[in-house]
Amino acid sequence: MSLSNPYRNAEYGEKLVKAIHSVTTRPWRIMDVCGGQAHAIAKYNLEDRLPKEIQIIHGPGCPVCVTPQYTIDSAIQFALKHQAILLSFGDMLRVPGSDYDLLKAKSMGGDIRIIYSPLDALRIAQENPHREVVLFAIGFETTAPIHAQVVLEADRLSIRNLSLLTALFAVPPIIEHLCSLPDFKVDGILAAGHVCAITGLSEYNRLAEQYHIPFTVTGFEPVDILLGIYTNILQLERKRYNVENPYARMVSHGGNSKAMTVLNKVFQPATQEWRGLGSIPMTGFTLRRSFSAFDACRRFKTLHPVNCKKESCIAGEIMKGLATPKSCPHFAIGCRPELPLGAPMVSSEGVCAAYYRYRKHA
Numbered sequence: 177m178s179l180s181n182p183y184r185n186a187e188y189g190e191k192l193v194k195a196i197h198s199v200t201t202r203p204w205r206i207m208d209v210c211g212g213q214a215h216a217i218a219k220y221n222l223e224d225r226l227p228k229e230i231q232i233i234h235g236p237g238c239p240v241c242v243t244p245q246y247t248i249d250s251a252i253q254f255a256l257k258h259q260a261i262l263l264s265f266g267d268m269l270r271v272p273g274s275d276y277d278l279l280k281a282k283s284m285g286g287d288i289r290i291i292y293s294p295l296d297a298l299r300i301a302q303e304n305p306h307r308e309v310v311l312f313a314i315g316f317e318t319t320a321p322i323h324a325q326v327v328l329e330a331d332r333l334s335i336r337n338l339s340l341l342t343a344l345f346a347v348p349p350i351i352e353h354l355c356s357l358p359d360f361k362v363d364g365i366l367a368a369g370h371v372c373a374i375t376g377l378s379e380y381n382r383l384a385e386q387y388h389i390p391f392t393v394t395g396f397e398p399v400d401i402l403l404g405i406y407t408n409i410l411q412l413e414r415k416r417y418n419v420e421n422p423y424a425r426m427v428s429h430g431g432n433s434k435a436m437t438v439l440n441k442v443f444q445p446a447t448q449e450w451r452g453l454g455s456i457p458m459t460g461f462t463l464r465r466s467f468s469a470f471d472a473c474r475r476f477k478t479l480h481p482v483n484c485k486k487e488s489c490i491a492g493e494i495m496k497g498l499a500t501p502k503s504c505p506h507f508a509i510g511c512r513p514e515l516p517l518g519a520p521m522v523s524s525e526g527v528c529a530a531y532y533r534y535r536k537h538a
């Protein structure tokens with residue numbers, strides 16, 4: 177930890193570790209729902225500093241990891257069969273599809289380009305008026321608004337050769353789904369700060385009350401995470417089930433209403449397939465009917481998922497808190513970053529990649 181960044185301050189971190197030890201009287205299972213937090217927990221070895229009674233569970237916090245296999249297969253089809261320019265974040269390229277990944281499809285001649293902002297799609301579509309351009313639009317509420325902005329801009333500029341292949345996931349609804357599962361044994365939840373900055377906190381207030389689970393809005397630096405855990409444990413020990421926001425420097429109660437307005441203008445809630453968790457009603461976003469001309473599956477008539485191979489990856493069990501990366505029989509043996517069997521070993525936000533990179537696995 178560094179002294180210059182107050183949220184990496186070792187002295188403050190030590191105080192929080194001591195405070196967590198002093199308030200913990202019994203076992204608690206705390207879930208993070210953010211790949212960035214999972215990586216910080218592994219990188220700063222925070223789990224080992226916590227009381228042995230506290231177990232950290234890693235929920236569905238990485239959109240790349242939960243993008244369904246068949247959506248990757250569709251992306252490959254658009255690039256190879258339909259000769260479209262496929263635009264994707266770099267993380268997606270090594271996530272396994274049914275037979276191979278986008279990187280292999282690129283080596284087979286697919287015009288697959290890495291982008292750093294979804295807005296790049298507008299320029300690329302304008303520069304290639306005689307080609308179809310497909311934007312692989314993945315993410316949570318954090319990136320859905322900018323994908324919505326791309327659609328609005330494309331509509332305004334009459335760009336007709338651009339469409340979206342969407343895998344957009346809604347975080348509060350998937351947390352509610354997990355909370356409703358009979359085998360969900362989590363006591364407290366660290367709500368991801370960047371998602372809360374967009375959605376606001378009202379949904380979490382409802383969930384805390386309904387499921388008797390305390391939520392703590394948590395950032396990504398080690399001090400943020402320790403503060404989130406401390407605040408959560410304190411609530412549990414006092415039998416309180418509220419939403420607390422120690423990350424108020426970034427998150428307001430109402431969220432970002434402008435971003436949510438743009439998102440809701442272009443997308444509507446829909447059933448979404450989550451890799452490892454299955455198809456869950458109202459946990460994703462799909463284009464509204466008025467923007468269906470921008471739907472790549474509709475444009476290329478790929479409305480039904482292709483058959484997918486059964487996966488040996490147990491990411492779904494990990495996301496439900498029923499397993500950890502280290503309890504996966506493939507971890508660091510058959511599944512490594514250079515030879516991933518599942519998405520969580522590929523993505524920069526994947527929990528298996530975090531365990532592999534930062535924790536001893538020999």
Ligand code: SF4
Nearest residue numbers: 489504511518521528
């Ligand atoms: S180690 Fe590999 S196979 Fe096992 S859960 Fe993680 S990504 Fe999936």
